[in-house]
Amino acid sequence: MKTLTPAPSPKGRGESTTEYNVNIEGRNRIGLVWTLIFQASTIAGIIALIALLINIVDGAFGYVAYEAKVDPASLAVDGISLEEQSKEQLVVLLKSKLSSGAFNKLDKDKPFTDRSRADVYQVVIERIVKYKVVEVWNLWPSLTQGAEIRVEIAEKYPNAQLKFVSWLTADFITRPQSSEAVSTGVRTAILGSFWTIIFTILFAFPIGVGAAIYLEEYATDNWLNRIIQTNINNLAGVPSIVYGILGLALFVRALEPLTSGQIFGLVDPTTANGRTILAAGLTLGLLVLPIIIINAQEAIRAVPQSLRKASYGIGATKWQTIWSHVIPNAMPGILTGTILAVSRAIGETAPLVVVGASTAISFDPTSPFSKFTTLPIQIYQWTSRPQAEFRSAAAATILVLLIMLLSLNASAILLRNRFSRRY
Amino acid sequence: MTQPIPQNGTSKFVLEARSLGIYYGNFRAVIGVHLPVERNKITAIIGPSGCGKSTLLRAFNRMNELFAGTRIEGEINFEGQNLYDPSVDPVEVRYRIGMVFQKPNPFPKSIYENIAWGARIHGFKGNMDDLVESCLRQSALWDEVKDKLKQSGLALSGGQQQRLCIARALAVQPEVILMDEPASALDPIATLKIEELMQELKKNYTIVIVTHNMQQAARASDYTAMMMINDERAGTVIEFDETNRIFTNPKDKRTEDYVTGRFG
């Protein structure tokens, strides 16, 4: 028979009994250590975010040393510097410095008579002066080692000019893509992103909300509807690149007549295949569809049952109930969820690379059947180049992208807060 | 308690449940209910919690099948037509037999829209402003809200919200109004107002009310049905009679225990 241990004597203040090693102090010490560990992991996460943001800002500003192939000063005519010359003078200059073939091609692209002075000036800079970046510094060394940088440049590149630049400028946003980092811009990419996203929304929003309404309001608990629901949950976890491969096979190849605009007789002369904005938009649409459905389902589920009862109680039909009460009350939630899904689509890169984003286009997209590039594609391409100046351009592009996403998310949060106190 | 078989629209009974059983899946919640509902009278259903009062009430306008997925046996006749006949449209049923719920549930819309919406979906062609006013007057809410018809229905007090819900039910001009413990979420003054309102409304409508408040049933109703669960945990009507008889001279011992507070 087991002998019972005697009941512990009443514990005095601060003293432990013989049977128990309570050791409050030691346990609290361990508790403190772990608390610090938990806090440290949290701080590590925050540091990672800060490092990421600083790293990007660091790349987007700083000194640039560049040389001109032709010194602009040598292009002055009659003492009028290049910057002050009129459009006509600049055209004359172009004619004299460029081969006639190159000049005619430029004129054919867009007649000089139609071009603005700023445009012609840009051509002169690009085709004749040809600034070339010889070295780039990030923000931190630019701030801390300005003197050394100046000395170094003076020694290594006596003809070079040194300038502190922000890569992110109004010009950068409004200029089309160019092969030179100093004169490149993201206008093409911004427009490409917008066009693509519009088709994503047009495709995914109605189907997504429709599916959510079906699943929440109509679907009974049977095997088919369970499969649909499980399938949606699974699709939300499929890697985005798989959607890219699907888009390549389906939209680019199988549906080429549609995505290239052929069946509408609208073939863009610059594209002869389905690697278009429409194909990209639809691919991203498939990608965000499950996210939109899941978010919309949550919003619809949050509409109180009593509202539906009230509506049925006065003899409303199912659709009258859904249309007049469920959808209006779920709409803020649906929109918030859609905005979040759209910001995911805007940041997607991999599927668009697979679908076939163009590497270098400098003209604005004009229809769903145009070739496309987007902001993330631009970041990818510039980051992958070995030249430091393109990485600075990538950093500036990241800032543009992040600002866009931040304002989207902010509007989603505002929407959520504005409508969250309804019931 | 024997009634003549009602003729279309001529019987004094608007609604009549016969051998009614209600199932949730395999669980039989209500069994063998016979219950006639007389025109322009208030019929109360009382009984302890969980005896199937609300389930029975919601069977009268086919509300159960929407949210609970119930199955039914027997029949409920409405003006001589079986509500559960396969050819009957449940939407049509709820249009004729309106409902007021336990918790006030106005739409998150303006007071005006709360009332107008139901009329509109049923193709009301008359003057909407007049209809809204008329419904609000009938539900004794007009004087309190006439200056703020554009305000949200949710801005009203609980008692006002419930009268708004009654006004909303009136706007589609039903024959019967089912009330599921309409005053249980309200304070005594608001409760009294609802009871007075019911007396006013029964001139034009037939009312069936579920209540767990015995004083309310005694004060407000003309007929009372006493429900109780049997040994198989299924609810049934054990006694139905004029209200004053139920409360003064019940035939069933269980009813007597319940109404005198000796139940349980």
Add this chain to the structure above:
Amino acid sequence: MAESTIKWVETDKRPLNLRRKLRVGELVIQGLLFFSGFFSIFTTIGIVYELGKEALLFFQMPEFNLIGTIASVEWKPHVGKFGIWPLVTATMMTTVIAMAIAIPLGMGVAIYLSEYASPKVRSILKPVLEVLAGIPTIVYGYFALMFMTPLLRSVFGNEVVQIYNTASAGLVMGILILPLITSMTEDALSAVPRSLREAAYGMGATKLEAALQVVVPAALSGIAAAIIIGISRAIGETMIVAVAAGAGPNFTFNPFEGAETITGHIVRISGGDLAYDSVDYNSIFALGLLLFFITLTLNIISQRIVRRFWEVYE
């Protein structure tokens, strides 16, 4: 009372017709909604069918043989070398490194948020996590190449750490997955009923003892699901490895060497001009299908676990 224009119908004299009406509009709408709901099934069928079709062409190529795929460590489909190991090991390496960062950090942050942080701190930290989760992966790719790689090189030496390496990609991938694991874990921890914590405190347990010995074990299956989803995410993650891990299959276990993961390979191959029905074209479908089934399996396992977890607490 003003004279009302409303003529109250004498309802008992109104014609009584309860017959079912054919509401065509309702039926059409219901049909459209069902189509929308069913649409996602087409997506899955599309993935399996399209990827399967092209992958089959790949497997049917005369040069292809299964032995070569498993026994060889060289992946050069265009010259008939189909050893998939370099891609698999690279994927495994980045995933393991990422999880080595994301699991401990994610657990730490989640426990801190759910058990220690005051509501005010939580209200600041949760948006920070959301921001972290909302940053596009390509930005993390830039971060890996421009920050993590230089950092590793300055710590371990330029001759040890190559410019493209799996360590840098894996570490940054860990940061990318951190918010995902944290939020799922925190959901699981907060689902543990308060009564359990109170029971622990009531017996004189310290905060840590309650957290680690009562709450965490109770939430274990939820945490496991979070980790599995994290792994699935890491395997499918593309842009970080495409930018920072290296451009070429390399059979190595050295995290400081460049190597190419399955996803990185697909992106690089399809980034060039890809001719339809070429070996490369078909190979990305085979790899995509492999990726799809791996992540699908992981996701299904995780969902099963999650469902069982919530059943306990509902």
